[in-house]
Amino acid sequence: MEQEGDELTMARDLPIGNGNVLINFDAHYNVRDIYFPYVGQENQAIDHLSHFGVWTAEDFFWIDNDELKRQAGYLNDSMVTHLACKHDRLGLDMVIRDGVDSQDNVFIRKIVVTNHWNTDRKVKLYFHLDLHLYGNGVGDTVYYDPELNSLVFYKGHRYLTLSSKGPDGKGSSPSSYATGQKEMNRLEGTWKDAEDGQLGRNPIAQGSVDGTLELELTLPAGGTAEGWFWVCFGRSLSEVRKLEERVREQAPQALLQRTYNYWKQWLTQDRHELGLLDTELASFYQRSLLIIRTHMDNRGAILAANDSDIMKFARDTYSYMWPRDGALISHALDRSGYFALTRRFFNFCRKGLSEEGFLLHKYNPDGSPGSSWHPWINAQGEKQFPIQEDETALVLYALWHHHKLAGTVKEAREDYESFVIPAADFMSGYKDASGLPLPSYDLWEERYGVHLFTVSSVYGGLMAAAAFAETFGDKLRALRYREDAARVKQAAEQYLYSEAEGRFIRSLYWNAEKGTYEADLTLDASMYAVFDFGLIPVEDPRVEATMKAIRQKLWVQTEVGGLARYTNDYYHQVTKDVDRVPGNPWFICTLWYAEYVIAAARDENALKEAEELLRWTVRHALPSGALAEQVHPYTGEPLSVSPLTWSHASFVKVVQEYISKLKWFRHQRKSSEDQSDEKLLSRTGRADA
Incomplete structure (x- = not known):
């Protein structure tokens, strides 16, 4: 949600990626952002909705249909999604699992459809892509490739293929397809053709284009059927052809399984004793690590956020590498033990350092300077550093x-x-x-x-x-x-x-x-x-007084709660009632105060306030665990971008500090108890027992 009275914006949710490809869904599970070949640079969808629909003889529905009950999340805290859908009137259940392959630049979708009626039925699945290659919809081409039985989208050095596979395992022939134009001459796109269950099979389109693939399934009475779609990403036709060959040789199921296994194994590198936390906090911690990873490009850039919805208000995005955000995010990851990953970030910064010795405002994922509003001269016309x-x-x-x-100081x-x-x-x-x-x-x-x-x-x-x-x-x-x-x-x-x-x-x-x-x-x-x-x-009285004032004056006095950035914060401001709402609650600000509580704690009981702030964070996340930048002070709805990488890194760091302090208190208590036992044994003459 933007400001009071404005229409609801569509927060991004469930990001999945591999450091080259990043896919963002919206709250209805529509694909909205498709980044390649850099995470955060070249959004090949730029917020244009790619549809997914289901046709039956009785009716048709899209994934965002109001009748469809949806419950979305990550599969067992991995980077594979799990969407459970139920359409009571049509007697259908669907489970959708999506992942970006951990090794190859391939997006994979598995669909399992269950028929609750007592008759056999035909169901058609429709996967639609609305692309704007290189971030614009000028001069794109989409055509049907008869050898691949796939739709091929291309412009310049950007190629994507859309393919499918039915339950028979014989390959990838779709039951139909459509290519066409949109955003001109009142054309909405090929997805509209799907609603009557009949695609036009136009073989090629050029300009501002989209494409839809159909996969027909036969559902036995009371039974299920399985279908697959996938998208391959490359810089040339030969590259995507080779990827298509690998997907078909290995089977999409194998790619999705290895991706699931990879991220479950990746999480085991974390060095913290999550057993000291309850399952809710431990699970959220792991999901935060995964969401952070989706926002890290393999060449070192750590992106602040990749929610293109913000473009509606700022005509720019958060898809940049701010050195500050990156440094604090890297610090949290280093504390977890992901040194090889953060090493790429520091190499990136080394290359970006100016001749004068400073880092610029922000950078694009390819290392070039990002857009900026910091001037090079002051009001007097004198030079200043931006x-x-x-x-x-x-x-x-x-x-x-x-x-x-990392234990590498000597090699630095x-x-x-x-x-x-x-x-x-x-x-x-x-x-x-x-x-x-x-x-x-x-x-x-x-x-x-x-x-x-x-x-x-x-x-x-x-x-x-x-x-x-x-x-x-x-x-x-x-x-x-x-x-x-x-x-x-x-x-x-x-x-x-x-x-x-x-x-x-x-x-x-x-x-x-x-x-x-x-x-x-x-x-x-x-x-x-x-x-x-x-x-x-931290124990200095001046620090204590400062943090006490922050807690008293910046806490949002509504049912939502949380800490604002500063008094009368104007950014996405919802109300002028600054006495009650000094600003919208920000996750990082609330968690900064939790850091103070932990640092200042003198006994285990004092950590309870920090634990409650961690739980406040979890309560105000999206159901998937995604944390926005800020939330609405009256409704708790996400504001600005979602997810914000810094929000997740702050949660990770606070959990790390909480565990460390908790272990220290318990060690001290045990040492004290052991000393008391030794003294008691000594007094009773049983010291050597």
């Missing part, structure tokens, strides 16, 4: 922890020389006389100034750089980076703490006329960073 400095600092911070967790010299030194040198030089970093844009990309979140991240980045320097015996740099970090800390305590407010403040903005900084006292959830990146210890 950056959010926290993005450079956090990659450096996460890179140190990556090597530390190339990272040190090509990324750490130039990035740390930039941060060391990008400061004023007080030691504060010079202005840049905040993490919300809205304000140009000196921000507590940025300052905290710069401190963490410089300390990481110092640790790298010490590892490689670079004593002068180690000393300089530590001294610069100490100056950042001292300046933050002096200028970003308000005695009058009794807490830290969000930002400082330069007033050119007065020649001084002016304080921004707005409460902002991102101020949690003051302890998270090591600037100020």
Whole structure:
């Protein structure tokens, strides 16, 4: 849902992919986004709905029909979907399972249809693709290939085939097909032809085109039948032909099974004791890991979100790699043990580092700079860097922890020389006389100034750089980076703490006329960073006062609850009643507070609040487990993009910290109990028993 009074938007759900192909469904299980060859770049569908329908002699229905009862999720926390459908009036049940093959660029759909009537019946299944190759609908071609018995879509170096297989196992001959034009001359597309159970069998269409494949099944009385569709992706006709050969030789069932097995095995790499959690939280944790993986391109980009529905409002997407998001997501994955995967992200960032030593606002999945609204000059016409400095600092911070967790610090010299030194040198030089970093844009990309979140991240980045320097015996740099970090800390305590407010403040903005900084006292959830990146210890009373104020003032006072970004947040704002609703609840902000609760906890009982915030997150996810960026403060419906990778990574990190702290408390309790037992035995003279 967008804003109050606006029409409902269709949140993305159940993403599946393999790092080259990403498929997004909407809430009705329509395919809406098809990314290839990069995750997040070149949406070959760009939010145009690809239909799936069922014809019977009695009636026809599409997958989003109101009479069809649907229950969708992932199959046993894998990256294979499971959709159970029931159409009572027509006496049909359907189970659909979809996956993107873990080895080849193939999307596979299995359909099992059950007939509840006492007579044999014919059912026709219709799989429709509405493509816009290279992200536009100009100059596409679709034709029926008589050798493959498939529809072939192509333009330039993008080829997709749509194929089918019935229960007889003899191959892939569809019972019919259609190709045609749409979005011109009032033509809606070939999917309309399916509604009467008769496709036109037009062999080729060019321009803005679509295509539909029909697969006829015979259902015995009270029995079932099985059908398959698949889509192969390639850069040439020969490539998709070879993929088609492999699918047919191995059978689509084998591909779907190996994909299921692969992701179940992939989850076992996680290093955390999920047995300490109940099944609901443990399952959600694993699904979050899988959803994060779907948003990671195999060449290293970690995409913020790939929900093209946002284009209706912004004419741009979240399908970019923000270094900040990527760094924090990588950090959560590194804590799980997925070092080989995150290594690609750090290589990506190394290539993207500017000559000056900073990372840009955002990047496309192919490594090119993404779109940006950060100017290169200020209001006075003077040059400024179009950056959010926290993005450079956090990659450096996460890179140190990556090597530390992986046990590869000694092998990190190339990272040190090509990324750490130039990035740390930039941060060391990008400061004023007080030691504060010079202005840049905040993490919300809205304000140009000196921000507590940025300052905290710069401190963490410089300390990481110092640790790298010490590892490689670079004593002068180690000393300089530590001294610069100490100056950042001292300046933050002096200028970003308000005695009058009794807490830290969000930002400082330069007033050119007065020649001084002016304080921004707005409460902002991102101020949690003051302890998270090591600037100020969590037990410091100033941190406690800051986090207490955030909890009191930013908690949404409705039945939905959750923590807003900051007071009077305008982004997707639903109401001006900022006393009750300072902003929409964001998952990352709510989970940041949970991080604080865990870090500050002094006994196991104190962790209950954090556990409840984790459960709040689960309750406000989509049924599949997908987390949006934010939710509506009155209805709990997803707002903005869904899923947001950062939301899932935040959940993963909080669960990791919760488990770690829980284990520590229980270890301490057991040690204390063991010591008490030893003392008791000693007093009773049975110490050697």
